[in-house]
Amino acid sequence: MDIVGTGFLARSLRPLAGRHPGIVALAAGESRTSGASDVDYAREAALLRDVAKQCAADGQRLLFFSTAATGLYGLAEGPGREDTPVTPASPYGAHKLALEEQLRDSGVDYLILRLAHLVGPHGRHHQLIPTLVRQVRAGEVALHRGAARDLIGVRDMLTITDRLLAAGVRADTVNVASGFAAPVEDIVDHLAHALRLVPRKKYVDTGVGYAISTEKLHALVPHVADLGFDSDYYRRVLNDFIAAGGHA
Structure with missing residues (x-):
């Protein structure tokens, strides 16, 4: 596998670098779920276009990482599924969905993985868990009432990706998630307990609860x-993150 990118996801994929020849993993682009500009989105679309063109010329399969987070599935009725139309809940979700369509229309061999919230060492500063850890340590956490998030550890994401590629899954879109969305308040409480801190909680009434379907994932990778x-x-994912230092 050739890996395009140098950030958190690209670094997380390095254990697979010696496996799966003929696969190019595009692990670069915009990862901020809020605050990105049209220029940022256009830059990622151009990168995808260039990488897809090169993969097509070289006869390689392009592994593209999209999102299964609330930006895509937050407005879905029932668990978000790969095979049903979705209405994105944010500009970020709309952008990732547009990139998926761009890739499918490109004619290149591909596999799209829609990731839940990936948790592991060296996560980006703006990601959910590093953000919550910083807030807990600072003594005050902003909580969106009713919000829930599906977390998945880096090691399990790697295992699933490895199995999907080994099985030759192609021209498909697969949710990579645990299938269990934890209330964000429970996530904060667990982090606070692990860090032996008692932060103040500030509530905002804009939370989104959602669920991600893992039915297709279980069918393709029974090992899940x-x-x-x-x-x-x-x-357990949060415990591993704290044990690894709990830093972005």
């Missing part, structure tokens, strides 16, 4: 059943 995805999974 052994990864321990359950309602307590997010706690």
Whole structure:
């Protein structure tokens, strides 16, 4: 696998660099779920176009990472599925969906993975868990009432990606998630307990609860059943993050 990018996702994929020849993983582009500009989005679209063109010329498959977060599935009725139309809930979700369509229309061999909130060492400063950890340490956390998020650890994302590529899955879109969305307040409480801190909570009434369907994932990668995805999974992911230093 050739990896395009140098950030959190690209670094997380490095253990697969010696596997899956003929695969190009596009792990670069805009990762901010808010605050990005049209210029930022256009830059990522141009990068995808260039990488797809090169993959087509070289006969390679392009592995593209999209989102399964609230920006895409936040307005879905029931668990967000890959095979049903979705109405993006944010400009970021609309952008990622547009990139998916751009890739499908390009004619290149591809696989699209829609990622839940990826958690692991060296996460970006603006990502959910590093942001919450900073707020807990600062003594005050802004909570969106009713919000829930599906977390997935880096190691499990790697295992799933490895299995999907080994199985030859192509021309498809797959949610990569635990299938369990934890209330953000529970996530904060667990982080605070692990860090032995008691932050103040400031509530905002704009939270979004949602769920991600993992039915297709389980069908394509039966091994997912052994990864321990359950309602307590997010706690183990957070424990691993704290044990690794808990820093962005």
